[in-house]
Amino acid sequence: MTDKKKRVGILISGRGSNMMSLIAAARDSGYPAEIACVLANRPEAEGLAKARSAGIKTRAIDHALFKGRGDFEAALDDALREAGVELVACAGFMRLMTPDFVERWRDRMLNIHPSLLPAFRGLHTHERVLAAGVKITGCTVHIVRAEMDEGPVIAQAAVPVLNGDTLERLAGRVLEAEHKLYPHALALFASGRVRIAGEKVLGPQVSINQEKALFCPPLA
Numbered sequence: 139m140t141d142k143k144k145r146v147g148i149l150i151s152g153r154g155s156n157m158m159s160l161i162a163a164a165r166d167s168g169y170p171a172e173i174a175c176v177l178a179n180r181p182e183a184e185g186l187a188k189a190r191s192a193g194i195k196t197r198a199i200d201h202a203l204f205k206g207r208g209d210f211e212a213a214l215d216d217a218l219r220e221a222g223v224e225l226v227a228c229a230g231f232m233r234l235m236t237p238d239f240v241e242r243w244r245d246r247m248l249n250i251h252p253s254l255l256p257a258f259r260g261l262h263t264h265e266r267v268l269a270a271g272v273k274i275t276g277c278t279v280h281i282v283r284a285e286m287d288e289g290p291v292i293a294q295a296a297v298p299v300l301n302g303d304t305l306e307r308l309a310g311r312v313l314e315a316e317h318k319l320y321p322h323a324l325a326l327f328a329s330g331r332v333r334i335a336g337e338k339v340l341g342p343q344v345s346i347n348q349e350k351a352l353f354c355p356p357l358a
């Protein structure tokens with residue numbers, strides 16, 4: 139465990155609700171991370187104004203203004219380093235990153251995805267979950283590797299799919315879990331309570347309830 143707060147840079151592309159959950163958690167004096175900056179690849183990202191009104195330093199780095207992915211990522215990297223960032227938290231950041239950038243932030247960059255990875259990687263997750271008819275889905279915070287939505291899993295939350303769920307209802311239920319999971323996973327990671335061994339993250343274990351499993355539909 140370390141006592142010094144880790145400086146976190148959050149990357150967003152849109153509304154930034156997960157970003158806000160991290161900002162809110164980091165207000166707690168006992169939280170092991172502080173939010174050093176929020177960077178967006180789209181100047182019109184709604185999350186930028188939300189972060190600013192929460193008193194966080196923000197910057198838009200518009201990917202469309204750069205010749206190639208490498209130049210854009212160099213600017214991103216400069217901004218992160220200028221802000222003294224030690225850990226990067228992607229929160230709805232919709233740009234694929236080059237292996238080079240991922241390597242530069244190896245084991246120091248996290249992402250949240252709205253499924254129980256490795257199931258349902260990629261876009262349109264909830265549509266595919268509903269189409270597949272699975273009964274349990276959820277969300278995952280993982281360490282970023284070069285492949286999309288791949289990398290050692292830090293934490294997951296399981297969310298039931300309910301009869302008659304619409305896309306909006308399911309997405310809303312999963313998002314509620316995301317807002318609890320990301321601050322929790324970042325705290326585990328930033329405090330050093332988890333460690334990476336091989337391509338697995340080892341950390342605290344849950345206490346198992348009587349059933350030892352989540353059943354959906356329920357047993358009773």
Ligand code: GRF
Pocket residue numbers: 150152153154155156157229230231250251252313316
């Ligand atoms: C979340 O569902 C997250 O899991 C996914 O993109 C969405 C971003 O939402 N990667 P928000 O911008 O955090 O509100």
